[in-house]
Amino acid sequence: MLEEEDYPGAIQLCLECQKAASTFKHYSCISELNSKLQDTLEQIEEQLDVALSKTCKHFDVSHYTKVQLAYSLLGKTQTAMDQLHMHFTQAIHNTVFQVVLGYVELCAGNADTKFQKMQYKDLCTHITLDSYIPCLTDLCKALWEVMLSYHRTMQWHEEQDKQETTSTPGRSSTVLVDRSYVKKKLEHGLTRIWQDVQLKVKAYILGTDMSNFKYDDFIVVLDVISRLMQVGEEFCSSKSEVLQESIKRQSVNYFKNYHRARLEELRMFLENETWELCPVKSNFNIAQLHEFKFMGQCRSPSVSPSRQTVSSGSPAQEELSLFQQYVQEGNPFEMHIEHKEEETEDVLASNGYESDELEKSVYQDYDSDSDVPEELKQDYVDEQTGDVPLKSASRETIRSKKKSDYNLNKTNAPILTNTTLNVIRLVGKYMQMMNILKPIAFDVIHCVSQLFDYYLYAVYTFFGRNDMYESSGLGLISSRLRTTLNRIQESLIDMATADISGQLTAALCQKEKVPSPHLSQLVVLTNSGTLYGLAQRVVATESLVFLAEQFESLQSHLDTMMPAAKKPFLQQFYSQVSYPSWHISLETL
Incomplete structure (x- = not known):
């Protein structure tokens, strides 16, 4: 059942066995069985925690529903929410470290493992100028996946609340406490997760001296960071002060x-x-x-869409947020x-x-010679020397003359x-x-x-x-x-x-x-x-x-x-x- 990720079924079966075993606990063999069932339940919880951590990068509704139902059967809904936020924090750290490490090792071109032992902040200083923009883009893509998973997690809980309110209006006090705790935890987690994202990207931004970047490359960096700040605004209504300050330092x-x-x-x-x-x-x-x-x-x-002029061609699409x-x-x-x-x-x-x-x-x-008069296309005599230039030479002269005369023939030309x-x-x-x-x-x-x-x-x-x-x-x-x-x-x-x-x-x-x-x-x-x-x-x-x-x-x-x-x-x-x-x-x- 665990291999099929049927965590609720496994826990339900284990709990039923424990209940049955408690009836005959006076038998020594049953007592040993009950102890093994408890060990099995703890192993299921460990695997359940691993399954919970997977939702931080790739949220799947079916998978997350099974995990939450399993924790509900264990009576550990609040514990699950605490663990989930720890996993999101760890996911952000692991994600950015692996992305930057991959580019650093690729550019280093050797099998030196010293980079794997570095702190993330120090690792960012080893990014080369050529790989800076591709790495920044991949970094933002990976962080987007984490934030999208959190966004979808919140959506899942909001929909569950609506469904349960409609189907079971008289919920128990324990359920109400759990739901209230989950809601507050998720709302508080928005700011915390975005702050972690900002700090990681800030370390990357300040890790490289951009003063010698080409103009077009620097504009791309600004545009990527601006897009990331737009994500932050939609994610938790943040003004992204950390990102703004770091990119301002680099920009100045x-x-x-x-x-x-x-x-x-x-x-x-x-x-x-x-x-x-x-x-x-x-x-x-x-x-x-x-x-x-x-x-x-x-x-x-x-x-941000809130500051943009909506296109008349597709107003519905323009009004949609990134999420x-x-x-x-x-x-x-x-x-x-x-x-x-x-x-x-x-x-x-x-x-x-x-x-x-x-x-x-x-x-x-x-x-183009399309607007040149025919007499100018012909050979001409130099007024000073009397020489007749070759056609190959006169073509450039004609073109130069045409350019200088072009605006003189147009009184309104600047x-x-x-x-x-x-x-x-x-x-x-x-x-x-x-x-x-x-x-x-x-x-x-x-x-x-x-x-x-x-x-x-x-x-x-x-x-x-x-x-x-x-x-x-x-x-x-x-x-x-x-x-x-x-x-x-x-x-x-x-x-x-x-x-x-x-x-x-x-x-x-x-x-x-x-x-x-x-x-x-x-x-x-x-x-x-x-x-x-x-x-x-x-x-x-x-x-x-x-x-x-x-x-x-x-x-x-x-x-x-x-x-x-x-x-x-x-x-x-x-x-x-x-x-x-x-x-x-x-x-x-």
């Missing part, structure tokens, strides 16, 4: 390094920028860039990975990008440069990070403001400053613009000298500031034949105005992400965005 650390690298990259872009038109269509909008696609998605895997969607099969973390893959494929299909390099072009139309487009893309990436992890929203928005400030400062120092009029280096400008530029120079620009005495100061400043950019040698502003670089000046200032307009269009979205206590910073930043941009246009020209 990562973002400081990421932002520093992006500022250096922006300086490189500015110093190599020739301030020529970037060919975009007249209807160009930042929402068309894949970095801003998240703003148009009505459903994000990292946001309702995956109560029988599937896993929310598997859906997360599939969602990300589909999203990437959709972007490639819609924009026609074939690689990261080609992504720098907003539209693929520029690689004027921007490759660097402007790069800044806009960075803003989209920063906002995506804010959207996934709101606790670091202020830190990210502060860095977003620095991107604009550095671009503004570069445009003015390149084209608007006239040092011959004033020794301060900021030229003859209005007091308001001077205040803005002074603020940027003091907070963002590394003005430290290279002398020996200032090396330490320079090293400290270098961590928080970025050197002032230098105008590319390809841009000549002293030639009267080009009206002292009039074309470049127009493109530079108009691109700054365009960038300011894009920031203004994002103000309402940024405002929703900014903590209430920090909103004055955002308001102050936007008060300085539009005025300096337009004013520099006048100063530059």
Whole structure:
């Protein structure tokens, strides 16, 4: 009977035998039989405890019903509930340890058994960067199974209460006490189990330095943790403070390094920028860039259903909680990975990008000669040399000419440069990070403001400053613009000298500031034949105005992400965005 897992039948038979044996206990042989029956009953309880522990990872209604009936026959319903919570705690520990151990040993590539003797926290520090995301995903999948089992356990007891209330309204006081105890124990266990889950995942999150992660990889980590926090909210209405604090620590650390690298990259872009038109269509909008696609998605895997816009196509499905969607099969973390893959494929299909390099072009139309006039497709004579280039060479020249002329033929086309487009893309990436992890929203928005400030400062120092009029280096400008530029120079620009005495100061400043950019040698502003670089000046200032307009269009979205206590910073930043941009246009020209 035990092999068939018929625990209630085995216990019932054993109890009946004990009852019969007690009638003839005055016989010595029966007394020995009664002792053996007691030993058998204890063995059944041990196997019953093992059977109870199995429900923690894979809940089966039939199996759990047999186990609970067996404990009820033994009169140990409360004991069973105490044991069940101990098993859930142990299941969480064993599950996370085995998942992480498997990846550590796999990456170690040897049969060394030292890892099996390590503490879980120490084991997490041996996860490699390549295996970090797969291990995190498997960790969350395994923990989901444990929490789902607990959720289904609670459902089972709730349904049993309803059935017994309907069928047997006059229950005994003992049964009522047991039911009340079980209900309170299960409700209390929700918070306890989720706390254990948070602590295990926290140890994993903090066990690795993520500062050198690729941006896309870090976004995946944030999205997985956000999905896990959504599970916690549905599981026990928790705000997941432990997870939020640990991922915030990693995010702030990562973002400081990421932002520093992006500022250096922006300086490189500015110093190599020739301030020529970037060919975009007249209807160009930042929402068309894949970095801003998240703003148009009505459903994000990292946001709780209570905070999402319900899709009109399938409202019933959208309103279901994760535990309702995956109560029988599937896993929310598997859906997360599939969602990300589909999203990437959709972007490639819609924009026609074939690689990261080609992504720098907003539209693929520029690689086509379909809109080139026939006379431009023919050989032409170079006006300066009189030579007739070969067709193979003229094709690239024609394409270059077409790109530069494309927007000039469209009066409504925005004027921007490759660097402007790069800044806009960075803003989209920063906002995506804010959207996934709101606790670091202020830190990210502060860095977003620095991107604009550095671009503004570069445009003015390149084209608007006239040092011959004033020794301060900021030229003859209005007091308001001077205040803005002074603020940027003091907070963002590394003005430290290279002398020996200032090396330490320079090293400290270098961590928080970025050197002032230098105008590319390809841009000549002293030639009267080009009206002292009039074309470049127009493109530079108009691109700054365009960038300011894009920031203004994002103000309402940024405002929703900014903590209430920090909103004055955002308001102050936007008060300085539009005025300096337009004013520099006048100063530059």
